[in-house]
Amino acid sequence: MAIPDTNGARKGQKLVIIGGVAGGASCAARARRLDETAEILLLQSGPDVSFASCGMPYFIGGEITDRNQMSVQTPGSLRSRFNIDVRVNTRVVSINTEAKTVTAINETQSTTEKEDFTYDQLILAVGSEPLKPPIPGINRPGLFVLRNLQDMDSIVAWLQTLPLDGEEKPHAVVAGAGFVGLEMVEQLMRRGLDVTVVEMLPQVLGPLDVEMAAIVEEDMKKRGVNLVTGDAIQEFLPAEGDERSTVVRLKSGKLLPSAALTILGMGVRPDTKIIREAGIECGPRGHIIVDDYMRTNVPDVWAAGDAIEVRNPVAGNDEKWAVPLAGPANRQGRMIADNIYGMNRKFKGTYAASVVRVFDLVAACVGMNEKMLVQKNLPFACVHVHPGSHAGYFPGAKSVNFKLMFHPTTGKVWGAQAVGEDGVEKRIDVVSTAMQGQLTVADLAELELCYAPPVGSAKDPVNIAGMAAQNVIDGFVEQVDWKELKAVSSLPDVVVLDVRNISEVEKDGKLIEGAINIPLNDLRSRMNEIPDGKRVVVSCASGQRAYYATRILKQSARFSKVENLSGAWKTYSLVQNRV
Known part of the structure; x- marks a missing residue:
């Protein structure tokens, strides 16, 4: 018989968890810490219950050399440390939510005999499966x-x-x-x-x-x-x-x-066929629908991990998205155990903070990208900055190519992306934390972050991006996006001004088509070379000198409009042929 806890939660229940790895294993371990009297059964379709899935490419490549390290927990370790009954190679074939039973087959046996398991609480951590489209020859060897x-x-x-x-x-x-x-x-x-x-x-x-x-x-x-x-x-x-x-x-x-x-x-898709067949609500792409407490539409059935839709807190308006990441899956599994035991913890959603290393580069992002913002018809502006990963006078600084998306009037941060060789992920971590704290770009400009010459700058790349965004919102600078430049520069009243030094232009081998080159330090004395009444679009290598130039030109009152090329030559030179 279940024993009521002092906070009203019921102890001594039977928890059946379908799927291990991140969400299922973390739920099982947390439930045991909360209740020594619970009966916890974890059913895993394969032979490994908790493994380092994100590390698999690195074992294939030889950076990780110990195969044993790839198994985070084994059935034996979960059983001995947490008293969890783990059944590996056990495939669930049906769920009966009215009878509160799960039917499974042990695939290591020669028979296809089915076994029924009863539950008080059912946790679905089924994950996703790789897409194998019906392409001719897709099942070939190799x-x-x-x-x-x-x-x-x-x-x-x-x-x-x-x-x-x-x-x-x-x-x-x-x-x-x-x-x-x-x-x-x-x-x-x-x-x-x-x-x-x-x-x-x-x-x-x-x-x-x-x-x-x-x-x-x-x-x-x-x-x-x-x-x-x-x-x-x-x-x-x-x-x-x-x-x-x-x-x-x-x-x-x-x-x-x-x-x-x-x-x-x-790509991947949620492994939810038997879940839909059990009457548990799923979205149009097969993801399990859960509320903020990780509950499905069926009483006493919960879900976590890659197979669920979660709140998109960036877009708001109760929008949902599917974000298959190990970190959120771990937290969701833990939260389900807490909520089974009456703690009523709400999952606030996933901000999709992600990172990948590709050779010497690291690429990271958080929140929504520009494509999503256009699709959702949300107002936004962007700034591109390319500061160093640490103080420029200290050897070894690498460029952090940073893009920040934000609401053009409120300064709400929609998302950020960064690519570079050093310090990339920590800047995206800062922005992710800021977004979760509902900070604006003005707050990013004022953040107090660590500085020492080998590891940072007095103005961190996050600060610089916040300042650039703040300048856009405050009207100190207007921008032309790289996608717009070709169309804008072809207009008869437009002049493109490149304020890089002559040596830089010679090194890169070209200017933006039709641009005139006046180095920033010569701009005040050579401003008469720019025809009066023109709309001037200013570029430099990375954007900072172009901003200085726009401030000089805007205050001269000789030009109809002065704009900064967002991302400057560094961005435009990479993607000019994609417009």
Whole structure:
């Protein structure tokens, strides 16, 4: 019989958890800490109950060398430390929410005998499964998805059959340029393969906007990655004379070189078929609908992790989105246990703080990108800044390419993106924290952050982005976005002014088409070279000198309008051909 707790929560209940890894395992461990009398049963379809899924590409590439480290908890460790009954290789085939039973099959046995388990509380942590679209040849040998440790082991075993030490490098194809796809590109090249990555979208890393993704793309190409964007896979064909290798035909008709290995990183979908069949409400893309307390529409059934929709606190208005990240899944699982025991904790939503390393670059983002803001018809402005990762006079500073999206009048932060070699993720962490605290761009400008020459600057990149945004809101500067420049610069009343030094222009080899070059330090004495009454768009290398120039020109009263090119030459030079 269940024993009432002093706070009204019921102890001694039977908790059945479907799925381990992040959400399920954290729920089980937290529930045990709250209730020694609970009966906790965790059903996991595979042989590993809690594993380091985010570390799998790095084990494949050899940066992680100890296979044992990939198992965070084993059935034995969960049983001995937390007294949790873990059944691995146990696939749930149906749920009866009226009878409060779960039916499962142990897939290690030769029979298909089913077993029923009763529950008082049911927790769904089923996660997501890799997309395998019905492309001809997708089940050929040498084509792999990466969902679990068995997939990881299969890829490692396949790599061991390839001649990685020969003069001619084996070729690999990575289908999909999301976070995991690009991690696999890096790690396969680390293992000595030539790599082609194919992405049907016009850019890599969909959560980033195109000009930020272009920084990563440029670096990948310099490293020898064959990058194909804006094209999809039509079919997988056997290579002539080599049944183990695969030729990829693209929708454009292009044939890629024969691949000894192909990684399918085409995205994921929620693994919720039996959940929908049980009458548990799911969204149009199959994600489980939960409230702020992680409850489903069925009493005593909860859900966490990749398979659920959660509140989008950035957009507001009760909007939901699906964000498959390990951090939120862990917190959601813990919260479910708390709420089962009467703590009534609300999940405030996910801000989608994400990061990936691609060779020497790190790309990170939080909140909504520009594409989402346009889609939702939300008013926004953007600033691009390119400050150093630490004080410029201290050796080794790297550029932090930073984009900040915000409401053009209130200063609410919609999101941020950053790409660079050093200090990127900590700046996005700061913005993520600020967003959760409902700070505005004016607050970002005033944040007190650590400064010492080897690790930071007196004005941190976050401060600088906040100040730039504040200048836009206060009307000290008007901007032309890189996407608008070609159309704007072709107008007869527009002059594009580049205030870089002559040596910089000569080094880069070009100006923006039609631009005139007057270095900033010469601008006051040479202002007469700019025709009166013109609309002037000012650019420099990274934006700071152009801002100084716009302030000089705006106060001269000789020009009809003066605007700063957002992102300056550094951004425009990467993406000018994408307009």
